[in-house]
Amino acid sequence: MKKQIIQSALRLLKLNPLFLFILVCLPIGFIFYFTPAEDFLVFKKLFSSLGWIIYFFWIFAIGHRAIEKVVSQNIAWGGFRYFIPGYVVSAILFIVMLFTTTKEKIQIGLLQVEYIAPLVLTISAAVMFLIVILIASKAIVSAETGSNANLGSFLPTALLLFFFPIGLWFIQPRIQRL
Numbered sequence: 001m002k003k004q005i006i007q008s009a010l011r012l013l014k015l016n017p018l019f020l021f022i023l024v025c026l027p028i029g030f031i032f033y034f035t036p037a038e039d040f041l042v043f044k045k046l047f048s049s050l051g052w053i054i055y056f057f058w059i060f061a062i063g064h065r066a067i068e069k070v071v072s073q074n075i076a077w078g079g080f081r082y083f084i085p086g087y088v089v090s091a092i093l094f095i096v097m098l099f100t101t102t103k104e105k106i107q108i109g110l111l112q113v114e115y116i117a118p119l120v121l122t123i124s125a126a127v128m129f130l131i132v133i134l135i136a137s138k139a140i141v142s143a144e145t146g147s148n149a150n151l152g153s154f155l156p157t158a159l160l161l162f163f164f165p166i167g168l169w170f171i172q173p174r175i176q177r178l
Contacts (some may be wrong), residue, residue: 012058013065017172020058025165027051049098055164056094059136060087062161062175066139069178075142079135086132093125133161140171143178 012020027050063083070080100121137158141149160167 008057010061010065012054012061013172013175015172017169020054020168020172021165024051024055024058024168027054052094056087056091058164058168059132059161062171063087063132063136063139065175065178066136066143069143070139073143073146075146075148077138077142077148080139083132083135083139086128086135090125090128090132093121093128097121097125130162134158137161140174140178144174 015023067080067083070077134154137154137160138149140157141154145153157171160170
């Protein structure tokens with residue numbers, strides 16, 4: 001089962017950046033352009049989450065491929081072992097947030113929020129996912145350079161991973177060359 005999940009995720013790395021962009025951004029954009037009736041609220045949540053799930057799997061595939069390359073090059077850094085646990089924890093928090101988000105309308109000044117997730121889950125998921133992105137970006141740069149990357153060298157890659165609609169155009173070709 002684990003091997004099949006890894007193989008499925010690694011298939012994302014072979015995709016054309018345009019196709020990957022459409023796979024990730026189309027379901028996420030669905031939230032902003034369509035307001036379905038109350039009957040379709042669960043469908044809206046699940047369909048819009050599909051883009052985030054593909055993005056999660058893409059980050060997992062990137063980290064897995066880059067860490068394999070780093071291990072084969074005998075680059076030692078103990079933080080790589082936290083990639084899988086951090087990824088699993090952030091995925092679990094994301095799933096819990098999906099089902100604990102409530103539909104409420106709150107207006108604070110000009111800002112109107114329609115869906116609310118528990119704050120602890122949101123902050124925890126964001127921190128864990130940021131750690132996963134930092135580890136994956138360090139692995140990418142370390143695999144490309146053949147040496148242990150420092151913060152200044154992998155921070156631009158982390159920003160590209162974080163801002164994925166722009167970053168995937170630059171990251172996907174780099175990963176395909178690994």
